[in-house]
Amino acid sequence: MGAGSAPVWRSSVVALCLLPVVVPLVLLGLPLLCFAVAVVRFRRRRRRMKTAVTKGSGCYMGGGERPSPEREEDGGHRAALLHKYLQDQMELVGAKAGKKNSMRAQSKKAEFFYN
Numbered sequence: 001m002g003a004g005s006a007p008v009w010r011s012s013v014v015a016l017c018l019l020p021v022v023v024p025l026v027l028l029g030l031p032l033l034c035f036a037v038a039v040v041r042f043r044r045r046r047r048r049m050k051t052a053v054t055k056g057s058g059c060y061m062g063g064g065e066r067p068s069p070e071r072e073e074d075g076g077h078r079a080a081l082l083h084k085y086l087q088d089q090m091e092l093v094g095a096k097a098g099k100k101n102s103m104r105a106q107s108k109k110a111e112f113f114y115n
Helices: 005-054 069-114
Strands: none
Touching: none
């Protein structure tokens, strides 16, 4: 326990005393940091949108280059698959609705006969 151990003990006591002051300051700075990040992202997105419009790419707002025709064909295939899927889902919903309606009609007939 020479002269070297006293400064380590003092620095740890000072750190413990400053901890209640430093932690709230850091926590108060977090919303400001989040706001700054949001502003930077908004500006980057806006800049990309402006460059996409000035390049004359029309309604395409994706970053980078326009997709190649092969990708557009694949997108057409995807659109056809999505359309088929949606039709199947509508048929299922219609079948369930038909079952419910027929069950309601049967229950109304049963009520009529029993009353």
